[in-house]
Amino acid sequence: MPESSSSDVASLPSGRSWERFAFWGILIGALLLRLFWLGMKPPHFDEGVNGFFVDRLRETGLYRYDPENYHGPLHFYVLFLMQTLFGRSIEVLRLPLVAANVATVWLVLEFRRFLPWRLCAWAAAALAVSPAMLFYSRYAIHEAWLVLALVLLLWGAAELWRRGTRRGLWAMVMGATLAVLTKETYLLHFVAFGLAWLTLLAFERWITPSAPGWERAARQRWTRGDLGAALATGGLLTLFFYSGGFRDFRLLSGMVETFHFWGATGTDGDHSKPFYYWLELMVRHEPPLLAGAALTATALLPGMHRLVRFIAIWGCGVLVAYSLIPYKTPWCIIAILWPFAFLFGEAAVRYGRGRQGWIVTAVLAVLLGRSLGEAITLNYFRPTDPKHDYVYVQTTNDLALLTGPLMAKVRETPTTLHAPIHVFSGDYHPLPWVLGDFTRVGFYPKPEQRPQEMDALAIIAEEGRVDDVESALRQAYFVFDFRLRNEWAPGRLYLNADAFAPYLPGRQPELNAAQWYRNRAEAGEEGL
Helix, strand or coil: CCHHHCCCCCCCCCCCHHHHHHHHHHHHHHHHHHHCCCCCCCCCHHHHHHHHHHHHHHHHCCCCCCCCCCECCHHHHHHHHHHHHHCCCHHHHHHHHHHHHHHHHHHHHHHHHCCCHHHHHHHHHHHHHCHHHHHHHCCCCCHHHHHHHHHHHHHHHHHHHHHCCHHHHHHHHHHHHHHHCCECCHHHHHHHHHHHHHHHHHHHHHCCCCCCCCCCCCCCCCCHHHHHHHHHHHHHHHHHHHCCCCCCHHHHHHHHHHHHHHHHHCCCHHHECCCCHHHHHHHHHCHHHHHHHHCHHHHHCCCCCHHHHHHHHHHHHHHHHHHHCCECCHHHHHHHHHHHHHHHHHHHHHHCCCCCHHHHHHHHHHHHHHHHHHHHHHHHCCCCCCCCCCCCCCECCCHHHHHHHHHHHHHHCHHHHHCCEEEECCCCCCHHHHCCCCCCEEECCCCCCCCCCCCCCEEEECCCCHHHHHHHCCCCEEEEEECCECCCCCEEEEEEHHHHHHHCCCCCCCECHHHHHHHHHHCCCCCC
16 A cells, blocks of 8 residues: 555654654755845835835724725734834845745644655645745735645644544634634635535545545544634634724624625736636746646545545645636735645655656656746846746836935935935835835825925936926936836936935936926927
């Protein structure tokens, strides 16, 4: 019988040194890959929005859950705590998601309580080097929390079925609670979970059973009091965060209202993608997990481990559900990919034995190496390259044209924080968070909106506002072509020449008010 069919396995790696080495190597590797140069890419649009919400929370002491935001409140409280303890920086905002994703890799290894050790090691390695897992765990967005919640939910369910412990009960309830506190798509995963369980029971009853040993649930060793405590804790956490710390219970209605808005957004044409979009991303960028997805059919073979079979059914159900929704943003893929890591590990165990097993092992190792290579290239060399599918609505490196000289000026002259900065654009995130320490930042999204005094320390103008801005300036400026995002029409950045001359040595101001008017007059333009 293949190893994957064993009824149970030891909860800890054996004393063999290679197992201990693999365990710590995978975890440390996952951590280092996610920590290196964590702040090298500029804040993403959504990171700026999330950081802005955290700033609002700091100012008002209350996060008001907005059902149109489609994301639960927990993430904002975690970021608020991190920013309060360690200050404002993009690295600080991203660290909790790094921790969440590394915890996910560790939790996959903890499935060795139920599955063969080699299966778990291969699965954890596939997640550790996945380009999507690595890329989106280095973002201060919600997805890494959702993946951790779902894996914890599954671990708890397996522990309950196999051993019936209080630990399994608490893990399952806390996994579900974390999912509810993270993102409205929890409902999709919960429904798919229930349907997968019913499908598993029907398949095993009428078609083919799985390996012996998991036919019946273990005797449950928790009490009604344990169940009540777990559910009460999950319920109180949900009430606490969704009501703004028990301060406004009217906000709780948003937990239901959000699905109305979500239903409308799901058909939004702005981010519509074809049905096969997720599979296309897997083909291009996730070879180990694509292999796992391709092998889900093998989970239906006689003698398959029941937990692996359930994971395969659940994973396929989630993939189909996400594919049916027209609205697709690439970071959602990490909530789809992770079940297929177990199928990848199953292939390594089932087919990696015997005389020809080394060939399968070598092929799977090559797939992991391919994944690691792209993960490194994407995260450390192409993190803002719009040609890559995962780089989506990403802020460009042009942001450094503003923040580099600006932060240098602040370090030398702290009162710079109170100098005026103008942004003439209707699409300006992540600038509100990036410039959150500055006290006189003005955003003017409409053409008819403008400050009384146009001259400022720094000015950003999107295309279509450039002539209007330049005609009103009376001081000299260094001028840069500027594009906040690739979806942004090219605009310009203006840095006040008097303020920034020491930080741009040898450069002459490109814009001088008198010269600008003279050039226009020579061109014979009217209205001067």
